[in-house]
Amino acid sequence: MSPREIYQEELELLQIELVRMQRWVQETHQRILIIFEGRDTAGKGGAIFRFAHHLNPRAMRIVALPKPTEVEKGQWYFQRYIKELPNPGEIVFFDRSWYNRAVVEPVMGFCTDNQYQQFVQQVPLFERMLIDDGIRLIKFWFSIDIEEQKRRLIDRQTNPLKQWKISTVDMQAQQKWHNFTHYKEEMFQHTHREESPWVIIKGNNKEIARLEAIRYVLSEINFPNRGKSGVSLKTDPNIIRTFDPVYHLGHGPASFNGEMTS
Template identity: 65%
Template sequence: METLYEDLYFLKERISEPELKAKLESLEDKIHKLRTKTGLKLLVKKKKISKALREVEYEEELKRLQIELIKMQNWIYENKKRLMIIFEGRDAAGKGGAIKRFTEHLNPRKYRVVALPKPSEVEAGQFYFQRYFKHLPNPGEIVFFDRSWYNRAIVEPAFGFCTQEQYEKFIKEVPEIEHALIDDGIIMIKFWFSISKETQKRRFEERMKNPLKQWKLSSVDIKAQKLWDKITFYKEEMFSKTHTTYSPWIIVNSNNKKLARLESIRYVLSQIPYDGKEKSRTSLHPDPDIVQRYHRRSIQIDA
């Protein structure tokens, strides 16, 4: 690699054509990345230069975006703003992994991750939204919901965990409730992480084989493939009834987990007017092929 690097540098100094010179400079940059500690470790582990290079570039871009997230969090805290980000999607869509990258370097005193278990007997008899309201963001705080009250829009009716009356009541009430929360000053972002049926099946199989990931599988997950079409029906109903101008659904193509993480972070950053945003060392415009606002005519990979 050292010899190749020196040869490229030697050639670069003697080539006058701008396009060819740019290509050589690009190659030089890639070789420099592979010669870093991270790059060399990945080369040893993965043995393929292309994969190692993609991983290094992903880690570098993730770090740049996480720096912006810290700036955003400071702005939220200093201005006493309230930000809630809802992560919904099919099982194994990568919601938890995305939340982990969002929060990896944030100040733990200024954010919370909410992943509520099955409601208790007492909670089951309460106003449906009551147990979620306890976890709404306080002034200066960010709250990440790993699934939310939208359990009643898809999971509960698809698996028979609620009555038709409860489902219809929820669908009718949720737009009004979200409007009230936003009107009160809460900044709300709703993500739907979308994967294909084939990708979900492959990820389930990987979890079954990996003892460190088997805990992620539940009886609901196992039935998810069989109920794919039923879940699709309720998903589309949810979008049509709860996608509003003030609280839109943002669809994230998460067949590629790494791209989904980067672009969902980029989307959140694009929505918040935090200080120092103009000095970002990376683009804050999400890729429209990965992240897009829901539209009934849009093509979805988990349709």
């Protein structure tokens, strides 16, 4: 089989496992929240599509909020996200999340320093409350290197089917690469917790990144007949792992916590 055929076959088996997992989520009234963050063009949307493609839409939602309205700007920052949290028996995918305030907003000047500082102090407490209330929270960061991002941005600009993806932030992603890196690293340091770790995925190869993201979720959530399809649920540590503060501080081998050329 060709590499593409191998990918499609493994993806299908993993999606079968996801369907089985969702059935258990519905039957046992679980609440699953999966956050997708990362560099612009890193493959978040494509990964979410593969997660959700064969799931029951009545028990699953994809949340991609637009910029806040004037009313929402006057509310507690987390308020508009709270309305989107999973109901019993539901899986919710956040295509970006409250972590806009950790990276995008300070880089682009969309929040004040006081708002940023308040956010990084509050978010671990906020997530602790969600987890204590029974929500299962998984946080993904999709990582790519600067050259791969450049290639994908050019593709978006020249491909008429992808031009709708171009945003103000996208247009400045390359120029502000190192600023994004700084705030990304600060986000990991301030908001990584044992109960809500950051899971970092090397996304230069979109197809492998998608498979590993799905595999990680399936490996973390124990449901009946898990693995019955025969597909491996063991993640590849060369592609995906949780943030490690020791590596981040330079006490280990080449850091996995950022892009290959951060």
